Amino acid sequence: MDKVDKVPAIRLTGLKKRYGTGDAAVDALKGVDMTVWPGEVVGLIGPSGSGKSTLLKCLGAVIEPTGGHMELAGETIYEDGWKISDLRALRRDRIGFVFQAPYLIPFLDVTDNVALLPMLAGADNTVARQRALELLNALDVAHRAGAQISQLSGGEQQRVAIARSLANHAPIILADEPTAPLDSERALTVMRILNEMAQQYQTAIIVVTHDEKIIPTFKRVYQIRDGKTHEEAGEGRPI
Amino acid sequence: MINLAARDILHGWGKFLFTGIGLGLLIGTTLTMAGVFRGMVDDAQVLIDNSGADLWVVQQGTLGPYAEPSSIRDDVWRGIAGLPGVAETGNAAYLTIQMAHAGRESRVMIVGMDVDRPGRPGAPGYLTAGRPILHGHYEAIADERTGLQLGERVRLRRHEYTVVGLTRRMVSSSGDPMIFVSLKDAQEIQFLKDNDALVNERARTAANPAFNRPGVPGLLEAAQASSGQSRNVNAVLVRLEPGANPDAVAGEIQRWKRLTAYTREQMEDILVAKLIATSAKQIGMFLIILAVVTAAIIAFIIYTMTMAKLREIAVLKLIGAQNRTIAMMILQQALSLGLLGFLVGRASAGLWGPAFPKYVLLLPGDAIGGFMVVMVISALASVVAIRAALAIDPAEAIGG
Structure with a gap:
């Protein structure tokens, strides 16, 4: 990958997060450095309590860091405070989320679960549904477009969740243990889809995982220990 | 934009329908109480009107x-x-x-x-x-x-x-x-009086020396005939x-005949303001209690429905839904529940009203007023749930 001309999708420099104050203060992130390029899928691994979820929440603009620098697609998002006033719009338009459980909206059908995001951004219903169908087609679940969420298998639900995360052309997707509830075959399928989507839409994807069977698929892995990241070259094993 | 409230209601329509019916029966009871009061007032009015008197x-x-x-x-x-x-x-x-x-x-x-x-x-x-x-x-x-x-x-x-x-x-x-x-x-x-009472009364009168005096023929018979x-x-x-001026004629009657005369307005005041005043207060108290109970039930139902969607609301907030989108979803559900409850209540009150032993008068104006009150109660009842929903941290969707 030629990274010379590209702007990193995510660039973190010395990112810190402290919970509490005084004696009760806990430093969850002690200066995280990370760079993720468009079209790249990187792993974020580490033991429980190492700060993975805290980092994901900071990246998702859900909690505010307490120090450092955060840049998304070339724009400074955080530096001694948020640099963007509407964090909801930031999350809606520039960050996609994929969770351990799909967390789809049970009272919407498959298409509308995906179309909801563009609609929230103000897109016309027809345009939003068209975009949803395109993504569902790309993820091979278009045949379930009208189905209720409860009628889908776990793997299908996770594909719909991935489609939703891509619905607003987000340059960044944060995936929190997306393969945890799946068996090996389905877990690898999800990883293959994520890699394909990253390539197709030039989306940067960070996958937080404990899942040993998918770790070899990453070309780069960030290991987080004691609130700091350590970059490691992954095996990049073909899926 | 998708109407999230409508979709949620349609998704769990059975639960929503039965909840609405239950609420409707309570609202129907409230409307019936108001109808009983209106019926009492109308009975009093009809009594005056049908007497044909001034x-x-x-x-x-x-x-x-x-x-x-x-x-x-x-x-x-x-x-x-x-x-x-x-x-x-x-x-x-x-x-x-x-x-x-x-x-x-x-x-x-x-x-x-x-x-x-x-x-x-x-x-x-x-x-x-x-x-x-x-x-x-x-x-x-x-x-x-x-x-x-x-x-x-x-x-x-x-x-x-x-x-x-x-x-x-x-x-x-x-x-x-x-x-x-x-x-x-x-x-x-x-x-x-009945025959036994007459015989008994006659015997008592005959035993009274004042009515049975020697030398006064016919006195006892006259006294007995008068008492019967x-x-x-x-x-x-x-x-x-x-x-003719009713007040003037009433004044003449009172002046010359040593009697009391009431005009229609005065009789209405006696019948409505005095005779049924206690009943009206009683019904008023019931209406207040039922309104409070209705509000509490709507608030509880909407709060429970919202709490059951905590994760979905957290996800909605995380993916960028505005607070007003979430608040509108809850408010619309509360208003829908109120509307369903009112329709069921009005229908049931109309259904069981004629079976009441007393006249139940359901006035269109009262129905409109009741509808407005139910809608206001529903909107107010949703406030607790909306506050709870808006307090949800989107980070809860991520966990950890």
């Missing part, structure tokens, strides 16, 4: 004839009829009794009226079947709600009466249907000549 002349210092006992001689009307402005007078006797009919006991108001001339005040305004009372004794006109049929014979105290006419919506201020009989019959029903009957009525109803 003035009610009663015993001095009483609130008769409906709110308090009143007793005046049955020839007082002659003096009143001669006063300027008086067009027509009619004696009236009222008493409420238990009537046995078709194996059931029911409460009816007996109305004694002058039958010598049709159209006197106190007579029923119209008949739905049959004819007016033509004979001086043992004929009756009954309100349809008594269940009596034309030609049927019914026992009222000591005698049987033939129903010769039927009328409608002639009820006492308590809502008891009326049975009209001749004034003499009503006086008998009200005052004539009454020539009293409860009120004289007066119809005024066109253009």
Whole structure:
């Protein structure tokens, strides 16, 4: 990958997060450095309590860091405070989320679960549904477009969740243990889809995982220990 | 934009429908209570309207004839009829009794009226079947709600009466249907004692030396005849000549006849403001309690529905849904529940209202007012759930 001309999708420099104050203060992130390029899928691994979820929440603009620098697609998002006033719009338009459980909206059908995001951004219903169908087609679940969420298998639900995360052309997707509830075959399928989507839409994807069977698929892995990241070259094993 | 509230309702429509029906039955009870109050007011109004009177002349210092006992001689009307402005007078006797009919006991108001001339005040305004009372004794006109049929014979105290006419919506201020009989019959029903009581009374009178004096023939018989009957009525109803001032005529009657005369406005005040005031307060209290209970139930239901969607709401916030989108979803659900509850409530009140023993009057204005109140209650009840939803941290969707 030629990274010379590209702007990193995510660039973190010395990112810190402290919970509490005084004696009760806990430093969850002690200066995280990370760079993720468009079209790249990187792993974020580490033991429980190492700060993975805290980092994901900071990246998702859900909690505010307490120090450092955060840049998304070339724009400074955080530096001694948020640099963007509407964090909801930031999350809606520039960050996609994929969770351990799909967390789809049970009272919407498959298409509308995906179309909801563009609609929230103000897109016309027809345009939003068209975009949803395109993504569902790309993820091979278009045949379930009208189905209720409860009628889908776990793997299908996770594909719909991935489609939703891509619905607003987000340059960044944060995936929190997306393969945890799946068996090996389905877990690898999800990883293959994520890699394909990253390539197709030039989306940067960070996958937080404990899942040993998918770790070899990453070309780069960030290991987080004691609130700091350590970059490691992954095996990049073909899926 | 997708209507999230509608989709959520459709997704769990069975639960929503049954909740709405349950709420509707409560709202129906509330509307019925309001209808009972309106019915009481209407009964009082109908009693005044159907009497055909402009003035009610009663015993001095009483609130008769409906709110308090009143007793005046049955020839007082002659003096009143001669006063300027008086067009027509009619004696009236009222008493409420238990009537046995078709194996059931029911409460009816007996109305004694002058039958010598049709159209006197106190007579029923119209008949739905049959004819007016033509004979001086043992004929009756009954309100349809008594269940009596034309030609049927019914026992009222000591005698049987033939129903010769039927009328409608002639009820006492308590809502008891009326049975009209001749004034003499009503006086008998009200005052004539049974045979045992008469024998006993005669013996007591005969034992009184004041009535059984030697050398005064006929005194004992006269005293005994006097104690066995009454020539009293409860009120004289007066119809005024066109253009006559009711207050002026009432003032003349009070001045010259030493009686109390009430105008229509005063009688309305007695019946509505005094006679049913306690019942109205009672119903008012019930309405307040039911409104509070309704609000609490809607708040609880909406809060529970919202709490069941915590994760979805956290996801919605995380993916960028505005607070107003989430608040509108909850508000719309609360209003939908209120609307469903109101529709069920109005339908059920209309369904079970006629089965109530008392007249239940469901006015369109009350229904509109009730609808507005339900909507306001629903909106207020959603506030707790909205506050809870907006307090949800989007980070909860990520976990960790």
